[in-house]
Amino acid sequence: MGKLVKLILKYALILAVFCGVAGLLLALVYERTAPLKILNQAKAKIAGQQKLFPELAKIMDGEVYAASGELLGYILSVRARGYSSEIELLVGLDPVYRISGLQVLAQAETPGLGARITEKSFVDRLLGHAADSLRHRKDGGTQDGITGATITSRAVFDGVRQEVENFKKSKGAE
Numbered sequence: 024m025g026k027l028v029k030l031i032l033k034y035a036l037i038l039a040v041f042c043g044v045a046g047l048l049l050a051l052v053y054e055r056t057a058p059l060k061i062l063n064q065a066k067a068k069i070a071g072q073q074k075l076f077p078e079l080a081k082i083m084d085g086e087v088y089a090a091s092g093e094l095l096g097y098i099l100s101v102r103a104r105g106y107s108s109e110i111e112l113l114v115g116l117d118p119v120y121r122i123s124g125l126q127v128l129a130q131a132e133t134p135g136l137g138a139r140i141t142e143k144s145f146v147d148r149l150l151g152h153a154a155d156s157l158r159h160r161k162d163g164g165t166q167d168g169i170t171g172a173t174i175t176s177r178a179v180f181d182g183v184r185q186e187v188e189n190f191k192k193s194k195g196a197e
Contacts, residue, residue, distance in 0.1 A: 064128075068113065071126035072098055075115035085190060087115075094118055099190055103182025105132050106174040110140070114154065114183050120191065122149045122157075122183070137175030145169060154187040 072079060072087075075098060080090040087095045097120070101112040108131035115124035127141045139145055148166065149157070157180045158164020161173065168176025 067128050068100075071113040071128055074126055075113060075124040096123055097190065099183075099186050101182045101186045103178040105130065105178040106137050106172065107132055110175070110178055110182070112179065112182065114186070116154055116187065120154050120187060122152050122154050125149060125179075125183075132172070132175050136169065137172040139169045139172065140175055140179055149183075154183055155191065157184045157187075 072082065076087045076095050078089050079087050079095060081088045082098060085097050085099055087098055089095050096118055097116040099114050099116070101110075101114055103110045103112070109129070110127065110132070111129040113126040113128060114122060115126075117123045125146045130138065130140065132138045132140065152166070156164070157166060159166055159168050159173070159177045159180050161168070162177065162180075164180070166176075166180055168180075
């Protein structure tokens with residue numbers, strides 16, 4: 024019986040050492056890569072802004088200006104909880120708050136279903152629509168979601184609509 028206890032303690036100690044080393048290595052890798060992750064996210068956001076407004080020269084408080092000083096529209100960052108992940112979007116609006124573009128920066132939705140929010144066919148359906156009236160057909164709106172991905176579609180619609188409403192309130196526009 025004493026041999027068995029010593030053997031169990033030996034294996035437990037070995038396991039604890041391996042777990043400690045693995046945890047330390049994981050923490051070191053995370054610490055080293057965190058700045059790169061932040062940099063890559065910033066680059067993706069800038070690239071998304073350029074896609075939404077290719078002629079943009081300046082962004083100030085969500086307002087997008089051309090080099091001539093003309094207001095081109097607005098860019099808003101949207102975060103919404105989808106079916107299986109948080110969805111991060113950039114939405115472009117024209118000066119009268121109609122959707123002029125949508126860029127999905129991050130999502131981990133179900134491939135073949137919710138992940139279809141990145142497809143041109145989904146984004147194109149939203150273009151030109153008043154952002155503050157964006158609602159899923161199942162919620163009494165006019166927008167069809169993605170078949171089999173109602174939660175994800177609703178998250179995009181609701182997230183964009185709420186962010187636009189908040190933005191308009193902050194600007195004093197209604």
